[in-house]
Amino acid sequence: MVRGRARVLLTSRDIGRVERGDILVCNLTNPDYNPVFERTVGIVTDEGGVLCHSAIMAREFKIPCVIGTKIATKAIHDGDQVEVDANSGVVRVLER
Numbered sequence: 001m002v003r004g005r006a007r008v009l010l011t012s013r014d015i016g017r018v019e020r021g022d023i024l025v026c027n028l029t030n031p032d033y034n035p036v037f038e039r040t041v042g043i044v045t046d047e048g049g050v051l052c053h054s055a056i057m058a059r060e061f062k063i064p065c066v067i068g069t070k071i072a073t074k075a076i077h078d079g080d081q082v083e084v085d086a087n088s089g090v091v092r093v094l095e096r
Helices: 012-017 031-038 053-061
Strands: 002-009 023-026 042-045 081-085 090-095
Touching: 002 012, 002 042, 012 031, 023 031, 023 081, 031 053, 042 053, 042 081
Parallel strands: 002 023, 023 042
Antiparallel strands: 002 081, 081 090
């Protein structure tokens, strides 16, 4: 379980906005997102499954990850304080 500031990215062109300690919230990652994984403490995606890029990179970097939420980029706002509980698959907005 981790807590941090949500950084909502709608495209990989915005990866420069992610700072150390942020939680990456996006539709789905691809290899263009690779530089971000060293800075993030959590990942939340709209799409994906256990073999998607986001899940594989989360396992490799030991980052808590909740994938396939369908609504993360709509329900979570950029800058929200969020909690990601990867064991239960729950993401909570703590503060807007």
